[in-house]
Amino acid sequence: MATAADAFERYLRMERGRSDHTIRAYRGDVDALLIHAVAEGYSSLAELDLGSLRRWLGEQNSAGLARSTLARRAATVRSFTAWALREEIIAVDPALRLKAPQREKSLPAVLQQQQLSRLLEGMGAAAQTGDPVAIRDLAMVELLYATGIRVGELTGLDLADVNRERRTVSVVGKGNKERVVPFGVPADAALGLWLNAARASLYKPxxxxxxxLGQRGGRIDQRSVRTVVDRVFSSLADTSATGPHTLRHSAATHLLDGGADLRTVQEILGHSSLATTQLYTHVSVERLRDSYKTAHPRA
Structure with missing residues (x-):
């Protein structure tokens, strides 16, 4: 079973081109399943049956795991057993009828445009002191909001990926798919300040x-970016939003609010399915409804 798990991990990396984060999540889910199977007395992958898979999910449900986590783990198992069937490791797929609880349909956190303006103005004032870290942080947040790229895509950027003349950035997203995303004048100004006046201060051989770059000169990592974003979000007294993904959600929602069509937003965000992008239309409708209730005398 451990050999099969190793082979599945190689398949995800080499054939499917999954990100390191996704591979870690898939491998963790598969390992948890196999530990459960061994505890139940199974000695090979071919012995797994639907009952064992259901008991595994049931134990996690009883432990209080979120429905979204259970849904992800069920999807991982279905991918794993389907792969094992194709590889002829098993003769029958035990997960064909495996179901998990429906995910909670919660709308993503989105900052209002006024909130982002205040946040970026505050970061801009800090950058004017000449502190290279403050300048870097401003450039990162401006670029995240301007483009809606994921935090992993941001940290993977190289100098050659930025075209300031055309104001575009080349991004490698999920599945190693490359896309070109535009950014605006404020993000370009912040990038120019970082590249021309601050990056050299953090540069190391x-x-x-x-x-x-991080403070030690290496490529900045995702955790550091999340720390930066959470810190600047905490300066806003009127939001509990956290994480760089809030900037991605906000960028998508504000694009739709401004009249961009769904296909354009899908291309910018790098969604493989338009259904994923459509979530942001619900965010816009909810904001419209809230404004209506607040403003209309007969709401």
């Missing part, structure tokens, strides 16, 4: 071509 091992920095290479990474666009954004």
């Amino acid at each position: 091992h920095s290479g071509t990474a666009l954004f």
Whole structure:
């Protein structure tokens, strides 16, 4: 079973081109399933049956795991057993009839445009002191909001990926799919300040071509970016939003609010399915409804 798990991980990396984060999540789910199977007395993958899979999910449900986590783990198992069937490791797929609880349909957190304006103005004032870290943080947040790219896509950027003349950035997203995303004048100004006046202060011989650098000179990591974003969000007294993904949600919602069509937003965000992008139309409708209730005398 451990050999099959290793082979599945190689398949995800080499054939499916999944990100390191996704591979870690899939491998963790598969390992948890196999530990459960061994505890139940199974000695090979071919012995797994639907009952064992259901008991595994049932135990996690009883432990209080979120429905979204259970749904993800069920999807991982279905992918794993379907792969094992194709590889002829098993003769029958035990997960064909495996179901998990429906995910909670919660709308993503979105900052209002006025909130983002206040946040960026505050960061801009800090950057004017000449502190290279403050300048870097401003450039990262401006670029995240301007483009709606994922935090992993931001940290993977190299200098050559940015075209300031055309104001575009080349991004490698999920599935190793590359896309070109535009950004605006404020993000370009922040990038120019970082590249021309601050990056050299953090540069070290091992920095290479990474666009954004950590305080030790290496490529900045996702955790550091999340820390930066959470810190600046905490300066806003009127939101509990956290994480760089809030900037992605906000960018998508504001694009739709401004009249962009769904296909354009889908291309910018790098969604493989238009259904994923349609979530943001619900966010816009909810905001419209809230404004209506607040403003209309007969709401």
